[in-house]
Amino acid sequence: MFEAYEQITRLKNTIEQFSSFIINASTEKDLDEIFALAVDTCINLTGSDGATVYLKEVVDKEEKLVIKATKNLSVNFEFYLGYSIPISAISLCGYTALHKKPVVISDTLNLPENHEFRQFKFFDKSLHYVTINTISVPVFDFENDLLGVVQVINKKAKPSIKIDENNASLLTINYTETDIKIVLAVAALLGLIIDRFRTYEKNELSISNTQKMLYNVFESIKKSISTLNDILINGQQKFIEALQIENKEKLYSLKEGIELFKKEYELTKITETITTIAYIKNKDTDTKIVNTLHEVISTEIRPYDIPVKVKEDEYVIFFHNVDIIKAGMIAKRIERKTLEKLRLNDISVSTLNFTWSFYELKPDEEKSIEEILCFLQKKVNESDGETLK
Template sequence: MAQRIIKLYASEFPENEPFVSFFRRPDVKTVFLKNSNFFELKAPDEHAIFFVHETAFTSNLLRFLGYFDKTGKNLPLVIAGDKFEQSYLEHLFANRPFTHVKPAIGETELYETVLKVRAGQASFLPEHDYAKELQTARENIESLHKIGMALSSEKDPDKLLELILTQSRNIAGADAGSLYLLEGEDQLRFKLSQNVSLDWSVKENSALPINGHSICGYTAGSKVAVSLLDAYDIPATFPFTFNKSYDQKSGYRSKSMLAVPMRNKSGEVLGVIQLINKRADYESKTAGQTLALEMIRPFDHDDVELLNSLASQAAVALENSRLYQDIKRLFEGFVKASIFAIESRDPTTHGHSERVAELTIALAHEINNIHSGELAELHFDHKRLTELRYASLLHDFGKVGVREEVLVKAKKLFPYELDGLKDRYRYIQKSLESDFYRECLEYAVENGIERFQLIRPSIEAAFRARSQDVQETLDFLIRANEPTFLEDGSFNKLLELGKENHLGRDGLLTPMLTERETHVLSIRRGSLSEAERIEIESHVRHTFKFLSKIPWIKDLNRIPEIAYAHHEKLNGRGYPNHLSREEIPIEAQMLCVADIFDALTAQDRPYKPAVPLQKALDILRMDVDQNHINREIVDVFINRQVYRVLEGRMFR
């Protein structure tokens, strides 16, 4: 009789037949364990049998699977219930004998079944192919390693989410899946959904509260994974329900389900990965083909372990991606602040850097479509476009190192110099007036009033002529102060004025033009003297020095070089380094064309009017003929109408 004793470790069972009678048998010795006590059983009797009711098993599926995987692997297992078939449940157990019995079984039949289980004649006896199991374990480790590398190298947030969900489905063999990200402290944002059977991958944007009303909300709130054998039959111990509306609309059948939180190293939940319907035929699946119910399997303990590992890697990748995006936003803010600093010192060029960047990037996109000629070998991917954009935005940053009065100089004379010139000419006029009255007084005293009245008209005429001559000279100088082309006659007149002085009756000499005024007003074109032009041109060196101080990542390390060369000319007569065509980076040649076009068409330059569109394009052609800029680039710029990205904003 002692040999027939059956020792059981049993979960809680309903108080009905055949279980009540079975447990009362004298040769059935049962240790009833509530869930928490079950998992605390560290060293079960090696001759015992685990006997678990389906309700207890499904209510704590992951804990039971984890426990059975680690404890008493050789002990047989009997699960009683009628919600799932043996063929479905046995996919959960690869490490132990397993038998499934229905509640409708008679007490005697149940007893005989348990005897067979004890004798090693269970319905499901796993056959171990240890070599294959070892190979599978190695493949899983290798897959996780490759997935980890792929996740860590992906910086694009959208592509990263796609990769996380796709690899999660691949490693668990899931037909469908969804991905949610934490938003704030109390809700998830539904970001992505994939489904092989329905052949779709859809970006979502709906919110889901973190509470017990939904599977993913519960997973995020509890910070533990949830596995369901059937989403349509959720154990009563769970507070959530499953929304069948999607299945009803699409004709899909969601059955096995696994939801895993993505937690960082601090244990904080960043999101949830939800997988649906593990497929028996995953390796041979066909997108768009209906998934047969008999092909659906439950997610087993290995799936949970693998997905937990992947979710941890995904959380790290998400944090890295967010950090990368934060750094990008920080740098974008720095670039915008730099542009603001430039434009604050030179308000007349407001918007220039952004417009040049917009033109240059549009030009790069058009060059990508060129399939013949010098530019056919060029291709600007996302990394090169980013590098080119930053170089374009920061190409004038060195202007912060140029004196502000030179930077914003609209006329040949600085405003205070023009005011000084006008004040001096007012003094000369007053001096002429004073000399006129003194001459009149002296003549009247010496010759009498009557004779003075006779000569007075001629004295007044001479005074008016001298006064008018001084005013005309001042008017000429004010015109010469404009940054327009200075003709030879005007140039010579300025040189003569530079030699003249006004001599008052008091003996004081007042120059009609100072040496500085003569030099500056004699500028043939524009408003800058040679020294000032050199100072303005120094902004390129300042830009290079500034940008070279930034520890650029590899993808952006040519930004200083590109910005440095944007004023070079193909004939070697540009500045600051007089580079030849071969020495000028092609990106700098593109930037140069955009820079010239915007400078010509900008409507906010006080020292020159905006040039009409056609004339601006003609000037670009002239620069090509003079071997200043690249002909192929200008052809693309004009023929592909790259300039239209600014249409309605800048040119007419």
């Protein structure tokens, strides 16, 4: 009798929580908030330690899964919010997206070597955590096109316990058929909501574009030929001003630069992408030269390269997907741009007293980033680096 009462209570709680999720998600206008609601609902209703919502987006001209919302009750996984993962069998969620079918695994540690699923261990290793079991389900739109993936991990024996790499096997239990249906239901609702949001955005854009077109036609008729040139010039100026978003020049501190690079480097291991680290020693003490170099480093490199100020006269640049030869060419360009800006400002300089050292970092590198930076710093300070010509 008591057992039946417990089952009825659990069922009532499940219905109430899921109904609350449906109501809140259906009325919420912020998509990120809806993703966060989905994560909380999955964790609460399946007894999971963590849950993640991935959305399919184009990253560097390639479709990937991007972490849009995530939560883990044992470790701080939100550090990886915004990270992207390839749509491939390299991970369980990637496999789910690639084959567009749910994946349920009860024991990831004992999968045979030739198993079609591969566990993505990067997050576990970086957080000293172990994923034992998981449910990954695809999210589809109304036309059955893939939008993303919802994943839950580590169903716990008790909600209050914390899991780590030492106790995970003991404290997790298998997911049930009900858990699978709950995650599938959450994913289905997310698909409908995302589809609704995107349809609304398309309609809004279409209306806006139509209004602009009609306005332009009306203006072209209304304005006389004599003032047309002024209109075009004025419009061009406004367009350029709109494009010139405030330039936030920034050189990272050594600590935040290393932290940012470590995050980027872990992902390069997956994509097997090289990185070249350039260390610069500026032996010129002239303030104008120092400021100009600072400006050039801040503005002339690509958005995904990481510029770091080590000391007043020393800098580091982490060049993503660049080999050591190309890094040397970029270094020459930085020197050339620095000279051009100095001369443009009527500062007479014939040569620059910069010393460079480079290190090509491969995905399987065993040295730590701190060791590499010490090595490069030593080279430039002992004048064993390169003086570019």
